[in-house]
Amino acid sequence: MSLKSKLHKFKVKNKGKKWLPAFSAIHTFLFLPDETTHNGTHIKAADDLKRTMNTVILAMVPCLIFGMFNAGYQHHLAIGDIQALTGGFFGAEFWTFDNFFVGFWKILPLVIISYGVGLGIEFLFAIIKGHEVEEGYLVTGMLVPLIVPVDIPLWMLAVAVAFGVVIGKEVFGGTGMNILNPALTIRAFLFFAYPTWMSGDKVWVHGAVERAGTPDAISGETILGSLAQNNEVTHSIMDMFYGFIPGSVGETSTLLILLGGLFLIFAKIGSWRIMLSSALGAIVMGLIFNWVVDAGVITESSKFYGLMSTTWWHHLLIGGFAFGTVFMATDPVTASQTNKGKWIYGFLVGFISIMIRVFNPAYPEGVMLAILLMNVFAPTIDHYVVQGNVKKRMKRLKAKTA
Amino acid sequence: MGLLSKKDAKLILDPLADDNPITIQVLGICSALAITAQLKASIVMTISVIFVLGLGNVVISLIRNIIPSKIRIIVQLTVVAALVIIVDQVLKAFSYQLSKELGAFIGLIITNCIIMGRFEAFALGNGPWKSFLDGVGNALGYGIILIIVGFFRELLGSGTLLGFKVLGDPIAKTGLYATGYENNGFMLLAPMALIVVGIIIWVQRSRNKALIEDH
Numbered sequence: 131m132s133l134k135s136k137l138h139k140f141k142v143k144n145k146g147k148k149w150l151p152a153f154s155a156i157h158t159f160l161f162l163p164d165e166t167t168h169n170g171t172h173i174k175a176a177d178d179l180k181r182t183m184n185t186v187i188l189a190m191v192p193c194l195i196f197g198m199f200n201a202g203y204q205h206h207l208a209i210g211d212i213q214a215l216t217g218g219f220f221g222a223e224f225w226t227f228d229n230f231f232v233g234f235w236k237i238l239p240l241v242i243i244s245y246g247v248g249l250g251i252e253f254l255f256a257i258i259k260g261h262e263v264e265e266g267y268l269v270t271g272m273l274v275p276l277i278v279p280v281d282i283p284l285w286m287l288a289v290a291v292a293f294g295v296v297i298g299k300e301v302f303g304g305t306g307m308n309i310l311n312p313a314l315t316i317r318a319f320l321f322f323a324y325p326t327w328m329s330g331d332k333v334w335v336h337g338a339v340e341r342a343g344t345p346d347a348i349s350g351e352t353i354l355g356s357l358a359q360n361n362e363v364t365h366s367i368m369d370m371f372y373g374f375i376p377g378s379v380g381e382t383s384t385l386l387i388l389l390g391g392l393f394l395i396f397a398k399i400g401s402w403r404i405m406l407s408s409a410l411g412a413i414v415m416g417l418i419f420n421w422v423v424d425a426g427v428i429t430e431s432s433k434f435y436g437l438m439s440t441t442w443w444h445h446l447l448i449g450g451f452a453f454g455t456v457f458m459a460t461d462p463v464t465a466s467q468t469n470k471g472k473w474i475y476g477f478l479v480g481f482i483s484i485m486i487r488v489f490n491p492a493y494p495e496g497v498m499l500a501i502l503l504m505n506v507f508a509p510t511i512d513h514y515v516v517q518g519n520v521k522k523r524m525k526r527l528k529a530k531t532a
Numbered sequence: 533m534g535l536l537s538k539k540d541a542k543l544i545l546d547p548l549a550d551d552n553p554i555t556i557q558v559l560g561i562c563s564a565l566a567i568t569a570q571l572k573a574s575i576v577m578t579i580s581v582i583f584v585l586g587l588g589n590v591v592i593s594l595i596r597n598i599i600p601s602k603i604r605i606i607v608q609l610t611v612v613a614a615l616v617i618i619v620d621q622v623l624k625a626f627s628y629q630l631s632k633e634l635g636a637f638i639g640l641i642i643t644n645c646i647i648m649g650r651f652e653a654f655a656l657g658n659g660p661w662k663s664f665l666d667g668v669g670n671a672l673g674y675g676i677i678l679i680i681v682g683f684f685r686e687l688l689g690s691g692t693l694l695g696f697k698v699l700g701d702p703i704a705k706t707g708l709y710a711t712g713y714e715n716n717g718f719m720l721l722a723p724m725a726l727i728v729v730g731i732i733i734w735v736q737r738s739r740n741k742a743l744i745e746d747h
Contacts, residue, residue: 283712283714285712285713286714289716297727297730301730301734319718322717322718322721323716323717323718323719324714324716324717325717326714327714
């Protein structure tokens with residue numbers, strides 16, 4: 131008897147047991163279940179929920195690995211062990227094992243906590259509710275370590291994940307029923323609950339918090355943070371594009387995010403409409419701000435000057451904008467469903483991100499709040515798109531019959 | 533409850549759980565969000581509402597037969613306003629600091645939907661004794677939720693209870709803070725109060741399935 135049929139026998143024998151959903155979640159991960167339907171016509175599609183989720187995770191893996199290197203690089207750079215790298219994306223100072231292991235040992239626990247706590251709660255709820263385990267957490271679990279600062283205490287992450295999964299998702303009925311993006315709910319919770327660990331100039335580089343106040347103190351201000359204080363930015367444009375800048379773990383490299391986004395579009399999982407329209411929205415808002423500065427409406431003494439005068443396309447490279455747009459605004463559950471709705475939704479995400487970023491320096495990560503806000507409005511947008519379509523067709527019908 | 537008949541006891545006990553003004557009738561949410569960041573404020577608010585609603589119900593019940601129904605809302609408002617001013621003045625006289633902390637919210641008891649709700653739904657149709665029990669019961673039901681929410685928000689948000697540092701000193705890093713624990717700033721914001729009330733509603737309804745509404 132093959133292992134596959136043995137497992138199936140095991141499942142049949144234990145039918146109705148409370149823990150069975152937990153078993154079959156792991157089982158179906160590895161094998162196609164034996165209980166397939168044999169009669170009638172069925173559509174067979176290869177892209178089930180698990181495969182879809184795995185594709186998204188695959189698209190994020192480069193960001194994760196880059197994040198590990200970058201965590202070490204920023205750390206070593208800040209304490210003065212190495213020189214700032216030269217020679218483009220494959221610069222020798224960046225891709226060293228020294229850098230990698232610093233990041234690896236910091237980021238691996240984040241991944242383990244994120245998946246451990248999140249999936250634990252999913253299993254628990256599946257057992258209580260008596261339904262199969264939903265795969266919805268697979269992507270969220272990968273997103274979470276990528277959007278937090280590298281030095282975040284693990285217990286905070288665990289609390290936030292528990293909150294995000296229960297309040298953000300399970301109370302609405304689980305995967306596919308949630309209103310807000312769970313990963314962003316988790317980040318928003320962290321941001322409002324423990325602001326000292328989620329913003330400022332101490333949290334973005336590994337080691338900065340524990341060295342604060344000592345002679346060895348190091349600082350790692352993000353670009354958005356410097357701009358908000360009207361400071362000069364020392365990073366070059368190429369650094370921003372390649373991602374050799376301080377920031378949350380996996381969101382710094384616009385290049386790799388772009389590749390991940392193209393992969394998602396190619397696999398027909400991410401919506402190119404949302405990504406494109408969101409970039410358009412950001413560009414329009416950026417241009418408006420640039421125009422405001424050029425027209426002399428505000429002067430250099432204004433506290434908005436630093437961010438408003440940022441060249442419009444730089445906004446796409448700095449902060450978490452690219453990551454949020456590609457991996458989180460496109461979440462098929464919380465985004466708009468209709469094609470026209472996606473354009474509106476994406477455009478507003480981009481537009482509002484830059485607006486929050488500029489006008490509220492205390493919340494530099496506008497993209498998080500913008501996506502959460504638009505998540506709430508996505509069903510409304512869809513409603514009006516559908517109603518508009520109905521109206522148009524009714525008119526056509528009337529014209530025909532009249 | 534030897535003092536009360538079974539029916540009267542029900543008037544007090546029902547609003548505490550199965551007919552709770554906040555979690556079941558979903559009234560008075562605004563003040564539950566606004567003042568529950570500290571346990572002390574929740575307790576003072578509870579006492580104030582017990583006073584206003586208990587006495588108000590009696591007054592309305594006594595004059596229920598002579599109020600012209602066209603202007604009854606205005607009469608009710610006058611009664612609440614008078615009682616709220618008494619509470620406000622007493623607080624100002626004996627606990628000025630606290631009255632400053634609660635600020636406008638004591639005055640805003642007037643707009644607490646539970647109060648007008650009980651006047652309309654109960655006091656206008658029942659005798660003064662029953663109305664008194666109903667008023668106290670509903671105010672207590674409201675207060676229980678306020679105190680539960682206030683307890684969790686103050687404990688997790690500021691690490692204190694009634695101002696005492698029960699979890700240790702966050703600045704000197706003693707007690708629980710020595711292990712790296714930190715206060716949850718989100719607890720002090722209004723959205724978290726809403727979520728805590730939501731969790732109470734969730735727990736209550738999952739324990740008593742009869743409370744779940746049909747759709």
